[in-house]
Amino acid sequence: MSELSNEKKRALAERMFINDGMTCKEIAVQIDTSEQTLSRWRKGRTGEKDWDSRRAEVLSAPHKIKEILLKELQLVAEGQKPNVDADALAKISKVLETVSGKVSVQAVLSVFQEFDNWMASQEPETAVSFLEWHKKFIIHKASIE
The missing domain is CATH 1.10.12 (Lyase 2-enoyl-coa Hydratase; Chain  A, domain 2)
Structure with a gap:
């Protein structure tokens, strides 16, 4: 990945961290960048939200909650123990829909x-x-x- 410019590496790292949920250590290996550089990028540019805040927003989005619930459903259907408390997640999702002002x-x-x-x-x-x-x-x- 050394052929990528720093700006392209930053954009890729940002997506990997925020959308894919990867750790800085995993990203550093994937894009051949130091963890220190990723830590600096993670703080965000002036006027931008930091990557941690943006990741939290993505993870709490209703479509992401539904995705997690579907994965948990698959685990249960396969006879495995779920990783999250699906009831709590469903209740949170319902509250989010209620306060978002959208009608189901x-x-x-x-x-x-x-x-x-x-x-x-x-x-x-x-x-x-x-x-x-x-x-x-x-x-x-x-x-x-």
Whole structure:
């Protein structure tokens, strides 16, 4: 990796640390850079968050929590002992969704079903046109979760 510029090494190291969860020691070996240099990079540039804060944000993102839960589910399905307290993680995830101000796909689906049933009794033709838009929105919402 010595052919990479320091800037490219820094960007690669940053991704490896923040997104991949690698240690500085592991990264140092992979990109042929000293741990001291990585430690300096890890503090972040002026005006930037340090890598540790950014890693914590990535790890606490709802999609990352779901990824961890799926891995734990696979362990349990294989008869192994889980590495984390899945119940606690699920509760934390639920709280994060609540405070994020976003509504879950399940809640949207429930409200749309109730609305569609009511609309069908009011104006069936209009209800049909709403169904298509509701379906598109639910697919969109599910894709971003």
